[in-house]
Amino acid sequence: MKSRHKKLALIVGALAIVGIIAALVLNALNSNIALYITPTDVAAGKAPKDKLFRIGGLVKEGSIKRQADGVTIAFIITDTEKDIPVNYKGILPDLFKEGKGAVAQGKLTAEGSFNATEVLAKHDENYMPPEAAQAVDDAQERAASKHVSPSSAGETPKASN
Amino acid sequence: MIHWNSFSDFIAMGGYGLYVWGSFGATALVMAIEPIVVLRNRSSTISRLKRQIRAENRNTSE
Amino acid sequence: MKDRFNLYRFASPAVFYPLAGAMTPYFVAVSIVFGIAGLWLGMLVAPTDFQQGEGYRIIFIHVPASWMSMFIYLVMAFWAAIGLAFNTRLSGMMAQALAPTGALMAFLSLLTGALWGKPMWGAWWVWDARLTSELILLFLYIGYMALTAAIDDPRRSDKAGGLLLLVGVVNIPIIYFSVKWWNTLHQGSSINLAKSSMATTMLWGMLLMAMCFWMYSIAIALMRVRTIILERERHSDWVKTLLLAGDPK
Numbered sequence: 001m002k003s004r005h006k007k008l009a010l011i012v013g014a015l016a017i018v019g020i021i022a023a024l025v026l027n028a029l030n031s032n033i034a035l036y037i038t039p040t041d042v043a044a045g046k047a048p049k050d051k052l053f054r055i056g057g058l059v060k061e062g063s064i065k066r067q068a069d070g071v072t073i074a075f076i077i078t079d080t081e082k083d084i085p086v087n088y089k090g091i092l093p094d095l096f097k098e099g100k101g102a103v104a105q106g107k108l109t110a111e112g113s114f115n116a117t118e119v120l121a122k123h124d125e126n127y128m129p130p131e132a133a134q135a136v137d138d139a140q141e142r143a144a145s146k147h148v149s150p151s152s153a154g155e156t157p158k159a160s161n
Numbered sequence: 162m163i164h165w166n167s168f169s170d171f172i173a174m175g176g177y178g179l180y181v182w183g184s185f186g187a188t189a190l191v192m193a194i195e196p197i198v199v200l201r202n203r204s205s206t207i208s209r210l211k212r213q214i215r216a217e218n219r220n221t222s223e
Numbered sequence: 224m225k226d227r228f229n230l231y232r233f234a235s236p237a238v239f240y241p242l243a244g245a246m247t248p249y250f251v252a253v254s255i256v257f258g259i260a261g262l263w264l265g266m267l268v269a270p271t272d273f274q275q276g277e278g279y280r281i282i283f284i285h286v287p288a289s290w291m292s293m294f295i296y297l298v299m300a301f302w303a304a305i306g307l308a309f310n311t312r313l314s315g316m317m318a319q320a321l322a323p324t325g326a327l328m329a330f331l332s333l334l335t336g337a338l339w340g341k342p343m344w345g346a347w348w349v350w351d352a353r354l355t356s357e358l359i360l361l362f363l364y365i366g367y368m369a370l371t372a373a374i375d376d377p378r379r380s381d382k383a384g385g386l387l388l389l390v391g392v393v394n395i396p397i398i399y400f401s402v403k404w405w406n407t408l409h410q411g412s413s414i415n416l417a418k419s420s421m422a423t424t425m426l427w428g429m430l431l432m433a434m435c436f437w438m439y440s441i442a443i444a445l446m447r448v449r450t451i452i453l454e455r456e457r458h459s460d461w462v463k464t465l466l467l468a469g470d471p472k
Contacts, residue, residue: 163268164267164269164270171266174277174278174280175271175276176276177278177280180278180281180339180342181277181278181280181338184284184334184339187334187335188284188331188335191330191331195443196443196446199443199446199447199450202447207453210453210454210457211466211467213457214457214463214466214467
Protein backbone atom coordinates (compact mmCIF):
# COMPACT_ATOMS: atom_id res chain seq x y z
CA MET A 1 0.00 0.00 0.00
CA LYS A 2 2.68 2.44 1.00
CA SER A 3 4.97 1.59 -1.90
CA ARG A 4 2.06 2.13 -4.28
CA HIS A 5 1.49 5.64 -2.99
CA LYS A 6 5.20 6.32 -3.13
CA LYS A 7 5.32 5.16 -6.75
CA LEU A 8 2.32 7.28 -7.65
CA ALA A 9 3.98 10.31 -6.06
CA LEU A 10 7.17 9.56 -8.01
CA ILE A 11 5.28 9.35 -11.29
CA VAL A 12 3.37 12.57 -10.62
CA GLY A 13 6.64 14.25 -9.66
CA ALA A 14 8.41 13.04 -12.80
CA LEU A 15 5.51 14.24 -14.93
CA ALA A 16 5.59 17.66 -13.29
CA ILE A 17 9.33 17.96 -13.94
CA VAL A 18 8.96 16.95 -17.58
CA GLY A 19 6.12 19.44 -17.93
CA ILE A 20 8.18 22.27 -16.48
CA ILE A 21 11.18 21.44 -18.70
CA ALA A 22 8.93 21.34 -21.75
CA ALA A 23 7.40 24.70 -20.82
CA LEU A 24 10.84 26.26 -20.42
CA VAL A 25 12.14 24.84 -23.71
CA LEU A 26 9.04 25.95 -25.55
CA ASN A 27 9.27 29.40 -24.07
CA ALA A 28 12.89 29.68 -25.19
CA LEU A 29 12.05 28.43 -28.66
CA ASN A 30 8.93 30.54 -28.91
CA SER A 31 10.13 32.91 -31.59
CA ASN A 32 11.52 30.06 -33.71
CA ILE A 33 8.35 27.99 -33.53
CA ALA A 34 6.31 30.75 -35.13
CA LEU A 35 5.91 30.00 -38.84
CA TYR A 36 5.77 33.67 -39.77
CA ILE A 37 6.17 37.16 -38.37
CA THR A 38 3.75 40.04 -38.87
CA PRO A 39 4.35 43.37 -40.65
CA THR A 40 4.42 44.99 -37.19
CA ASP A 41 7.30 42.65 -36.23
CA VAL A 42 9.11 43.64 -39.43
CA ALA A 43 8.61 47.32 -38.67
CA ALA A 44 10.04 46.71 -35.19
CA GLY A 45 13.21 45.30 -36.80
CA LYS A 46 12.57 41.66 -35.93
CA ALA A 47 13.07 40.46 -39.50
CA PRO A 48 16.22 38.41 -40.08
CA LYS A 49 18.64 39.99 -42.54
CA ASP A 50 19.88 38.21 -45.67
CA LYS A 51 17.91 35.12 -44.73
CA LEU A 52 14.65 33.65 -46.02
CA PHE A 53 11.75 34.15 -43.64
CA ARG A 54 7.97 34.25 -43.75
CA ILE A 55 5.60 37.13 -43.21
CA GLY A 56 1.90 36.62 -42.57
CA GLY A 57 -1.20 38.75 -42.45
CA LEU A 58 -4.18 39.75 -44.53
CA VAL A 59 -4.02 40.59 -48.23
CA LYS A 60 -5.08 44.24 -48.24
CA GLU A 61 -8.34 44.97 -50.04
CA GLY A 62 -7.74 46.45 -53.49
CA SER A 63 -3.99 45.94 -53.36
CA ILE A 64 -3.57 43.03 -55.81
CA LYS A 65 -1.97 44.14 -59.09
CA ARG A 66 -1.38 41.52 -61.77
CA GLN A 67 1.14 42.06 -64.56
CA ALA A 68 0.26 41.34 -68.16
CA ASP A 69 2.28 38.07 -68.15
CA GLY A 70 -0.27 36.59 -65.73
CA VAL A 71 2.24 35.16 -63.23
CA THR A 72 3.86 38.32 -61.82
CA ILE A 73 1.83 39.85 -59.03
CA ALA A 74 2.17 42.60 -56.46
CA PHE A 75 0.03 42.96 -53.35
CA ILE A 76 0.18 44.33 -49.81
CA ILE A 77 0.24 42.20 -46.67
CA THR A 78 -1.20 43.98 -43.66
CA ASP A 79 -1.93 43.24 -40.02
CA THR A 80 -4.22 46.31 -40.05
CA GLU A 81 -1.46 48.37 -38.35
CA LYS A 82 1.50 48.07 -40.71
CA ASP A 83 1.68 47.25 -44.42
CA ILE A 84 4.36 45.49 -46.47
CA PRO A 85 4.32 45.50 -50.28
CA VAL A 86 5.05 42.04 -51.69
CA ASN A 87 6.29 41.06 -55.17
CA TYR A 88 5.82 37.51 -56.35
CA LYS A 89 6.11 35.49 -59.53
CA GLY A 90 4.51 32.06 -59.56
CA ILE A 91 1.42 30.01 -58.88
CA LEU A 92 -1.04 31.16 -56.24
CA PRO A 93 -3.21 28.82 -54.13
CA ASP A 94 -6.98 28.73 -54.69
CA LEU A 95 -7.76 30.54 -51.46
CA PHE A 96 -5.46 33.52 -52.13
CA LYS A 97 -7.89 36.45 -52.08
CA GLU A 98 -8.08 40.07 -51.02
CA GLY A 99 -9.16 40.42 -47.42
CA LYS A 100 -8.05 36.85 -46.61
CA GLY A 101 -4.97 35.53 -44.83
CA ALA A 102 -1.70 34.80 -46.64
CA VAL A 103 1.81 33.73 -45.67
CA ALA A 104 4.73 34.64 -47.95
CA GLN A 105 8.29 33.35 -47.83
CA GLY A 106 11.13 35.51 -49.11
CA LYS A 107 13.51 38.35 -48.32
CA LEU A 108 13.21 42.04 -47.59
CA THR A 109 14.67 44.42 -50.15
CA ALA A 110 16.61 47.57 -49.30
CA GLU A 111 13.51 49.64 -50.14
CA GLY A 112 11.46 47.80 -47.51
CA SER A 113 9.38 45.68 -49.86
CA PHE A 114 9.29 41.89 -49.76
CA ASN A 115 10.37 39.61 -52.62
CA ALA A 116 8.46 36.37 -52.17
CA THR A 117 9.54 32.97 -53.49
CA GLU A 118 6.43 31.20 -52.18
CA VAL A 119 2.96 32.39 -51.27
CA LEU A 120 0.55 30.27 -49.20
CA ALA A 121 -3.06 30.99 -48.28
CA LYS A 122 -4.20 30.91 -44.67
CA HIS A 123 -7.92 30.42 -44.23
CA ASP A 124 -10.04 30.83 -41.12
CA GLU A 125 -11.90 28.21 -39.11
CA ASN A 126 -15.38 29.06 -40.39
CA TYR A 127 -17.30 26.55 -42.46
CA MET A 128 -20.69 27.53 -43.86
CA PRO A 129 -22.67 27.55 -47.09
CA PRO A 130 -22.19 30.60 -49.38
CA GLU A 131 -25.67 31.93 -48.58
CA ALA A 132 -24.87 31.97 -44.87
CA ALA A 133 -21.54 33.71 -45.53
CA GLN A 134 -23.40 36.31 -47.61
CA ALA A 135 -25.85 36.86 -44.76
CA VAL A 136 -22.97 37.33 -42.30
CA ASP A 137 -21.29 39.82 -44.64
CA ASP A 138 -24.54 41.79 -45.05
CA ALA A 139 -25.09 41.88 -41.30
CA GLN A 140 -21.54 43.09 -40.76
CA GLU A 141 -21.97 45.79 -43.37
CA ARG A 142 -25.16 46.97 -41.70
CA ALA A 143 -23.37 47.02 -38.34
CA ALA A 144 -20.36 48.81 -39.83
CA SER A 145 -22.55 51.54 -41.29
CA LYS A 146 -23.86 52.25 -37.79
CA HIS A 147 -20.55 52.18 -35.93
CA VAL A 148 -17.07 51.38 -37.19
CA SER A 149 -15.76 47.99 -36.07
CA PRO A 150 -12.15 47.09 -36.76
CA SER A 151 -12.71 43.35 -36.25
CA SER A 152 -14.85 42.93 -39.34
CA ALA A 153 -11.79 42.00 -41.42
CA GLY A 154 -12.02 38.50 -40.00
CA GLU A 155 -9.09 36.97 -38.17
CA THR A 156 -6.36 39.33 -37.13
CA PRO A 157 -2.90 37.79 -37.13
CA LYS A 158 -1.24 37.28 -33.78
CA ALA A 159 1.92 39.24 -33.13
CA SER A 160 4.85 37.15 -31.99
CA ASN A 161 7.00 38.47 -29.21
CA MET B 162 -32.25 17.26 -49.58
CA ILE B 163 -29.42 15.72 -51.60
CA HIS B 164 -26.87 18.40 -52.39
CA TRP B 165 -25.71 17.01 -55.76
CA ASN B 166 -27.36 17.49 -59.14
CA SER B 167 -25.66 14.57 -60.84
CA PHE B 168 -23.38 11.65 -60.13
CA SER B 169 -20.55 13.20 -62.13
CA ASP B 170 -20.76 16.37 -59.98
CA PHE B 171 -20.42 14.14 -56.95
CA ILE B 172 -17.31 12.46 -58.38
CA ALA B 173 -15.76 15.75 -59.51
CA MET B 174 -16.18 17.39 -56.06
CA GLY B 175 -16.00 20.81 -57.69
CA GLY B 176 -12.53 20.09 -59.08
CA TYR B 177 -11.17 18.72 -55.80
CA GLY B 178 -12.10 15.11 -56.60
CA LEU B 179 -8.54 13.81 -56.57
CA TYR B 180 -7.83 15.26 -53.11
CA VAL B 181 -11.20 14.40 -51.54
CA TRP B 182 -11.44 10.86 -52.93
CA GLY B 183 -7.73 10.30 -52.33
CA SER B 184 -8.30 11.04 -48.65
CA PHE B 185 -11.40 8.88 -48.40
CA GLY B 186 -9.78 6.07 -50.39
CA ALA B 187 -6.69 5.97 -48.18
CA THR B 188 -8.84 5.91 -45.05
CA ALA B 189 -11.09 3.17 -46.42
CA LEU B 190 -8.02 1.13 -47.34
CA VAL B 191 -6.56 1.47 -43.83
CA MET B 192 -9.87 0.56 -42.18
CA ALA B 193 -10.24 -2.48 -44.45
CA ILE B 194 -6.69 -3.78 -44.06
CA GLU B 195 -6.23 -3.21 -40.31
CA PRO B 196 -8.97 -5.67 -39.20
CA ILE B 197 -7.72 -8.27 -41.69
CA VAL B 198 -4.18 -8.03 -40.30
CA VAL B 199 -5.47 -8.22 -36.71
CA LEU B 200 -7.63 -11.29 -37.42
CA ARG B 201 -4.83 -13.06 -39.32
CA ASN B 202 -2.43 -12.37 -36.50
CA ARG B 203 -4.99 -13.75 -34.08
CA SER B 204 -5.51 -17.03 -35.91
CA SER B 205 -1.78 -17.58 -36.42
CA THR B 206 -1.12 -16.86 -32.73
CA ILE B 207 -3.83 -19.30 -31.69
CA SER B 208 -2.49 -22.14 -33.84
CA ARG B 209 1.07 -21.49 -32.65
CA LEU B 210 0.02 -21.51 -28.97
CA LYS B 211 -2.03 -24.70 -29.54
CA ARG B 212 1.04 -26.47 -30.97
CA GLN B 213 3.15 -25.31 -28.03
CA ILE B 214 0.63 -26.49 -25.43
CA ARG B 215 0.21 -29.90 -27.12
CA ALA B 216 4.00 -30.32 -27.25
CA GLU B 217 4.30 -29.44 -23.55
CA ASN B 218 1.55 -31.90 -22.65
CA ARG B 219 3.26 -34.68 -24.60
CA ASN B 220 6.54 -34.03 -22.80
CA THR B 221 5.00 -34.06 -19.34
CA SER B 222 2.90 -37.21 -19.92
CA GLU B 223 5.85 -39.27 -21.16
CA MET C 224 -17.66 -3.41 -0.93
CA LYS C 225 -19.21 -5.47 -3.66
CA ASP C 226 -18.53 -2.73 -6.29
CA ARG C 227 -14.89 -2.59 -5.36
CA PHE C 228 -14.59 -6.33 -5.76
CA ASN C 229 -16.22 -6.22 -9.20
CA LEU C 230 -13.93 -3.51 -10.48
CA TYR C 231 -10.86 -5.56 -9.61
CA ARG C 232 -12.46 -8.63 -11.13
CA PHE C 233 -12.65 -6.99 -14.59
CA ALA C 234 -8.98 -6.13 -14.38
CA SER C 235 -8.26 -9.85 -14.55
CA PRO C 236 -7.38 -11.00 -18.08
CA ALA C 237 -9.37 -14.23 -17.63
CA VAL C 238 -12.55 -12.23 -16.99
CA PHE C 239 -11.87 -9.49 -19.52
CA TYR C 240 -11.08 -11.88 -22.39
CA PRO C 241 -14.63 -13.22 -22.95
CA LEU C 242 -16.13 -9.81 -22.11
CA ALA C 243 -14.05 -8.14 -24.84
CA GLY C 244 -15.06 -10.86 -27.29
CA ALA C 245 -18.74 -10.34 -26.52
CA MET C 246 -18.53 -6.55 -26.86
CA THR C 247 -16.60 -6.40 -30.16
CA PRO C 248 -19.51 -7.11 -32.58
CA TYR C 249 -21.61 -4.36 -30.98
CA PHE C 250 -18.87 -1.78 -31.42
CA VAL C 251 -18.39 -2.89 -35.04
CA ALA C 252 -22.13 -2.57 -35.71
CA VAL C 253 -22.43 0.84 -34.04
CA SER C 254 -19.37 2.08 -35.92
CA ILE C 255 -20.89 1.04 -39.27
CA VAL C 256 -24.19 2.75 -38.41
CA PHE C 257 -22.42 6.00 -37.43
CA GLY C 258 -20.23 5.74 -40.55
CA ILE C 259 -23.19 5.40 -42.91
CA ALA C 260 -25.04 8.25 -41.20
CA GLY C 261 -21.95 10.47 -41.20
CA LEU C 262 -21.07 9.81 -44.85
CA TRP C 263 -24.67 10.36 -45.90
CA LEU C 264 -24.90 13.66 -44.05
CA GLY C 265 -21.38 14.86 -44.89
CA MET C 266 -21.00 13.71 -48.48
CA LEU C 267 -24.58 13.87 -49.79
CA VAL C 268 -26.53 16.40 -47.72
CA ALA C 269 -24.07 19.00 -46.39
CA PRO C 270 -23.83 22.19 -48.47
CA THR C 271 -20.82 23.67 -50.27
CA ASP C 272 -18.42 25.74 -48.18
CA PHE C 273 -18.20 29.47 -48.99
CA GLN C 274 -14.39 29.48 -49.09
CA GLN C 275 -13.26 26.00 -50.04
CA GLY C 276 -16.10 24.77 -52.24
CA GLU C 277 -16.42 20.98 -52.16
CA GLY C 278 -12.78 20.52 -51.10
CA TYR C 279 -13.67 21.10 -47.45
CA ARG C 280 -15.30 17.64 -47.33
CA ILE C 281 -11.91 16.19 -46.40
CA ILE C 282 -12.79 17.54 -42.94
CA PHE C 283 -15.13 14.56 -42.42
CA ILE C 284 -12.14 12.25 -42.07
CA HIS C 285 -9.29 14.63 -41.30
CA VAL C 286 -10.76 15.92 -38.04
CA PRO C 287 -12.01 12.54 -36.72
CA ALA C 288 -8.62 10.93 -37.50
CA SER C 289 -6.77 13.81 -35.81
CA TRP C 290 -9.02 13.70 -32.73
CA MET C 291 -8.60 9.94 -32.41
CA SER C 292 -4.83 10.17 -32.82
CA MET C 293 -4.71 12.47 -29.78
CA PHE C 294 -7.44 10.73 -27.77
CA ILE C 295 -5.99 7.23 -28.21
CA TYR C 296 -2.65 8.53 -26.96
CA LEU C 297 -4.33 9.96 -23.85
CA VAL C 298 -6.08 6.63 -23.20
CA MET C 299 -2.76 4.78 -23.59
CA ALA C 300 -1.09 7.20 -21.16
CA PHE C 301 -3.98 6.62 -18.74
CA TRP C 302 -3.43 2.84 -18.89
CA ALA C 303 0.31 3.36 -18.51
CA ALA C 304 -0.24 5.41 -15.35
CA ILE C 305 -2.61 2.78 -13.92
CA GLY C 306 -0.13 0.02 -14.78
CA LEU C 307 2.84 1.80 -13.22
CA ALA C 308 0.91 2.76 -10.09
CA PHE C 309 -1.02 -0.45 -9.40
CA ASN C 310 0.98 -3.07 -11.27
CA THR C 311 -2.07 -4.38 -13.10
CA ARG C 312 -1.31 -6.77 -15.94
CA LEU C 313 -4.20 -5.80 -18.18
CA SER C 314 -3.28 -2.10 -18.46
CA GLY C 315 -0.05 -2.74 -20.36
CA MET C 316 -1.90 -5.05 -22.75
CA MET C 317 -4.55 -2.35 -23.36
CA ALA C 318 -1.88 0.23 -24.18
CA GLN C 319 -0.20 -2.16 -26.61
CA ALA C 320 -3.50 -3.03 -28.27
CA LEU C 321 -4.26 0.64 -28.90
CA ALA C 322 -0.87 1.74 -30.26
CA PRO C 323 -1.07 0.57 -33.91
CA THR C 324 -4.53 2.11 -34.33
CA GLY C 325 -3.33 5.37 -32.80
CA ALA C 326 -0.35 5.41 -35.17
CA LEU C 327 -2.63 4.78 -38.16
CA MET C 328 -4.92 7.64 -37.06
CA ALA C 329 -1.93 10.00 -36.81
CA PHE C 330 -0.77 8.83 -40.24
CA LEU C 331 -4.23 9.40 -41.74
CA SER C 332 -4.41 12.81 -40.11
CA LEU C 333 -1.10 13.83 -41.72
CA LEU C 334 -1.95 12.27 -45.09
CA THR C 335 -5.42 13.78 -45.40
CA GLY C 336 -3.98 17.06 -44.11
CA ALA C 337 -1.42 17.06 -46.92
CA LEU C 338 -4.13 16.27 -49.48
CA TRP C 339 -6.15 19.15 -48.07
CA GLY C 340 -3.27 21.60 -47.71
CA LYS C 341 -2.05 21.32 -51.30
CA PRO C 342 -5.14 22.75 -53.02
CA MET C 343 -6.17 25.18 -50.26
CA TRP C 344 -2.95 26.54 -48.77
CA GLY C 345 -0.71 25.81 -51.74
CA ALA C 346 1.62 23.38 -49.93
CA TRP C 347 1.53 19.67 -49.01
CA TRP C 348 3.53 20.41 -45.89
CA VAL C 349 4.88 23.32 -43.86
CA TRP C 350 6.90 23.12 -40.65
CA ASP C 351 4.36 24.98 -38.58
CA ALA C 352 3.74 24.10 -34.93
CA ARG C 353 0.49 22.17 -35.52
CA LEU C 354 1.83 19.95 -38.30
CA THR C 355 5.19 19.38 -36.64
CA SER C 356 3.70 18.40 -33.27
CA GLU C 357 1.30 15.96 -34.99
CA LEU C 358 4.32 14.42 -36.77
CA ILE C 359 6.03 14.10 -33.36
CA LEU C 360 2.91 12.25 -32.17
CA LEU C 361 3.31 9.73 -35.00
CA PHE C 362 6.97 9.28 -33.99
CA LEU C 363 5.91 8.76 -30.35
CA TYR C 364 3.55 5.96 -31.42
CA ILE C 365 6.24 4.35 -33.56
CA GLY C 366 8.80 4.76 -30.75
CA TYR C 367 6.44 3.15 -28.25
CA MET C 368 5.78 0.17 -30.53
CA ALA C 369 9.49 -0.28 -31.27
CA LEU C 370 10.44 -0.02 -27.61
CA THR C 371 7.84 -2.49 -26.33
CA ALA C 372 8.64 -4.91 -29.16
CA ALA C 373 12.36 -4.72 -28.34
CA ILE C 374 11.96 -5.85 -24.72
CA ASP C 375 10.99 -9.51 -24.35
CA ASP C 376 9.97 -9.53 -20.70
CA PRO C 377 6.35 -8.24 -20.70
CA ARG C 378 6.61 -6.51 -17.31
CA ARG C 379 9.74 -4.61 -18.20
CA SER C 380 8.41 -3.82 -21.65
CA ASP C 381 5.21 -2.40 -20.14
CA LYS C 382 7.22 -0.33 -17.69
CA ALA C 383 9.56 1.16 -20.30
CA GLY C 384 6.70 1.77 -22.74
CA GLY C 385 4.59 3.30 -19.98
CA LEU C 386 7.32 5.76 -19.06
CA LEU C 387 7.68 6.82 -22.69
CA LEU C 388 3.91 7.31 -22.94
CA LEU C 389 3.80 9.46 -19.81
CA VAL C 390 6.70 11.65 -20.89
CA GLY C 391 5.23 12.06 -24.37
CA VAL C 392 1.83 13.11 -23.07
CA VAL C 393 3.02 16.76 -22.93
CA ASN C 394 2.84 16.71 -26.73
CA ILE C 395 -0.97 16.43 -26.69
CA PRO C 396 -1.75 19.90 -25.26
CA ILE C 397 1.00 21.24 -27.54
CA ILE C 398 -0.81 19.85 -30.59
CA TYR C 399 -4.17 21.09 -29.38
CA PHE C 400 -3.13 24.61 -28.42
CA SER C 401 -0.39 25.11 -31.05
CA VAL C 402 -2.74 27.12 -33.24
CA LYS C 403 -3.41 29.46 -30.30
CA TRP C 404 0.11 29.76 -28.94
CA TRP C 405 2.06 30.34 -32.14
CA ASN C 406 1.68 31.75 -35.63
CA THR C 407 0.72 28.73 -37.71
CA LEU C 408 -0.54 28.20 -41.22
CA HIS C 409 -3.14 25.83 -39.78
CA GLN C 410 -6.31 27.67 -38.79
CA GLY C 411 -7.74 27.72 -35.27
CA SER C 412 -10.22 25.17 -33.89
CA SER C 413 -13.61 25.24 -35.55
CA ILE C 414 -15.35 23.75 -32.56
CA ASN C 415 -14.73 23.59 -28.86
CA LEU C 416 -16.94 23.31 -25.81
CA ALA C 417 -18.00 26.95 -26.00
CA LYS C 418 -18.73 27.54 -29.68
CA SER C 419 -18.82 26.13 -33.16
CA SER C 420 -18.03 28.03 -36.33
CA MET C 421 -19.48 25.39 -38.62
CA ALA C 422 -22.90 25.20 -40.24
CA THR C 423 -25.16 22.66 -38.48
CA THR C 424 -25.23 19.91 -41.14
CA MET C 425 -21.46 20.08 -41.60
CA LEU C 426 -20.95 19.91 -37.84
CA TRP C 427 -23.24 16.90 -37.41
CA GLY C 428 -21.63 15.10 -40.31
CA MET C 429 -18.24 15.58 -38.67
CA LEU C 430 -19.45 14.52 -35.20
CA LEU C 431 -21.07 11.36 -36.63
CA MET C 432 -17.85 10.48 -38.44
CA ALA C 433 -15.90 11.10 -35.22
CA MET C 434 -18.23 8.64 -33.42
CA CYS C 435 -17.66 6.14 -36.24
CA PHE C 436 -13.86 6.45 -35.86
CA TRP C 437 -14.15 6.20 -32.08
CA MET C 438 -16.24 3.01 -32.16
CA TYR C 439 -13.96 1.56 -34.86
CA SER C 440 -10.92 2.18 -32.65
CA ILE C 441 -12.55 0.51 -29.64
CA ALA C 442 -13.58 -2.51 -31.72
CA ILE C 443 -10.16 -3.02 -33.28
CA ALA C 444 -8.37 -2.53 -29.93
CA LEU C 445 -10.64 -5.13 -28.29
CA MET C 446 -9.85 -7.57 -31.10
CA ARG C 447 -6.14 -6.94 -30.70
CA VAL C 448 -6.09 -7.12 -26.88
CA ARG C 449 -7.61 -10.61 -26.93
CA THR C 450 -4.68 -11.94 -28.96
CA ILE C 451 -2.24 -10.20 -26.60
CA ILE C 452 -4.02 -11.74 -23.59
CA LEU C 453 -3.75 -15.26 -25.06
CA GLU C 454 -0.08 -14.75 -25.85
CA ARG C 455 0.85 -13.35 -22.45
CA GLU C 456 -1.29 -15.72 -20.37
CA ARG C 457 -0.34 -18.83 -22.36
CA HIS C 458 1.05 -20.54 -19.26
CA SER C 459 -2.15 -20.10 -17.26
CA ASP C 460 -4.64 -22.95 -16.96
CA TRP C 461 -7.61 -21.05 -18.36
CA VAL C 462 -5.82 -20.27 -21.64
CA LYS C 463 -4.65 -23.88 -21.99
CA THR C 464 -8.16 -25.20 -21.40
CA LEU C 465 -9.62 -22.64 -23.79
CA LEU C 466 -7.17 -23.41 -26.58
CA LEU C 467 -7.41 -27.20 -26.24
CA ALA C 468 -11.21 -27.10 -26.04
CA GLY C 469 -11.40 -26.39 -29.77
CA ASP C 470 -11.65 -23.21 -31.78
CA PRO C 471 -11.74 -20.21 -29.45
CA LYS C 472 -13.92 -17.48 -30.89
